[in-house]
Amino acid sequence: MTSTTASWTVAPEPYDSPVAAALWRAYYTEVSDRWYLLYEGRRTDPGDLEREIAADTGAELTPPTGRLLLARYDGAPAGTAGVRLLDAATAELTRVYLGEDVRGKGGAALLVAAAEDAARALGARRIVLDTRSDLVEARALYARLGYAETAPHNDSRYAEHWFAKPLR
Secondary structure: OOEEEOOEEEEEOOOOOHHHHHHHHHHHHHHHHHHHHHHHOOOOOHHHHHHHHHHOOOOOOOOOOEEEEEEEEOOEEEEEEEEEEOOOOEEEEEEEEEOHHHOOOOHHHHHHHHHHHHHHHOOOOEEEEEEOOOOHHHHHHHHHOOOEEEOOOOOOOOOOEEEEEEOO
């Protein structure tokens, strides 16, 4: 499954490819630094950053129960989104990220729509996600795309908001 809009393409990517690894590092660095700057007034300790990136490999984002998607803008790697089945009917949306230089160019909605299609292809009828209060842009995106805030579906340490959307 590959989709294209204007200068955007979204296609499956192995979670452990060099480009996926580079985008995971960029994503994790940004959200970790945002949290530490907000709550502790500092950036993430480099050693902690390396341990956390290595600990969450993304291996669950592989078929038959998961998928990682890579967005490219004008051919250059620009972002990712992952889905994984939590049960036979529910997929979790994760690792939604666009590089700062391509934000505001329509890629986020395209990437989430492609992830929803991937979740449907895995058999999911519902998609869920969690995010933090400080990620206001993400919360606005999910609301705009039809996600409704729900009760918690996990006990993730950093989750403060949970969303769900039926997949028709």
